[in-house]
Amino acid sequence: MNKKISLIGAIVAGAFLAGVAQSALADEAAIAAGEKLYKRERCETCHGGNLQGSAAFPNLLTSPKTADKAAFSQIVLEGKGAMPSFKANEKVSKGIEELYAFVSSKRAAAPK
Numbered sequence: 001m002n003k004k005i006s007l008i009g010a011i012v013a014g015a016f017l018a019g020v021a022q023s024a025l026a027d028e029a030a031i032a033a034g035e036k037l038y039k040r041e042r043c044e045t046c047h048g049g050n051l052q053g054s055a056a057f058p059n060l061l062t063s064p065k066t067a068d069k070a071a072f073s074q075i076v077l078e079g080k081g082a083m084p085s086f087k088a089n090e091k092v093s094k095g096i097e098e099l100y101a102f103v104s105s106k107r108a109a110a111p112k
């Protein structure tokens with residue numbers, strides 16, 4: 001292959017890989033921030049440290065609402081039955097994307 005072309009190819013591939021690495025890092029940062037919220041804002045007192053819930057509280061690893069950002073945000077912000085509304089909790093309402101990133105990553109990693 002022509003040297004110039006292979007150099008250009010290497011630059012393009014390098015830029016692409018840097019972009020992939022950067023977005024993976026951004027995802028990891030969001031997931032880590034979401035995990036902190038999950039613990040600090042007491043989601044875990046009801047849904048458990050492992051997200052598996054209990055007889056009274058839904059399992060977040062299998063809930064379809066943890067695979068749908070709109071449904072997730074709706075129930076977390078508005079609440080439902082014994083699930084409190086977190087709309088007035090600024091950390092949760094501002095961190096809803098991170099919280100979703102954390103919960104959905106756990107769901108994706110859970111054995112099916």
Ligand code: HEC
Binds near residue numbers: 047057058083086092
């Ligand atoms: C006081 C206990 C309690 C706390 C704290 C709590 N939840 Fe819940 N959560 C529930 C209950 C009960 C339900 C089921 C509500 C219903 O459908 O009637 C639920 C439902 C959900 C659902 C929907 C699951 C489904 O399949 O319907 C999601 C998602 C969820 N909670 C996420 C969270 C997150 C994230 C937090 C922390 C910001 C949190 N919950 C804090 C009790 C709680």
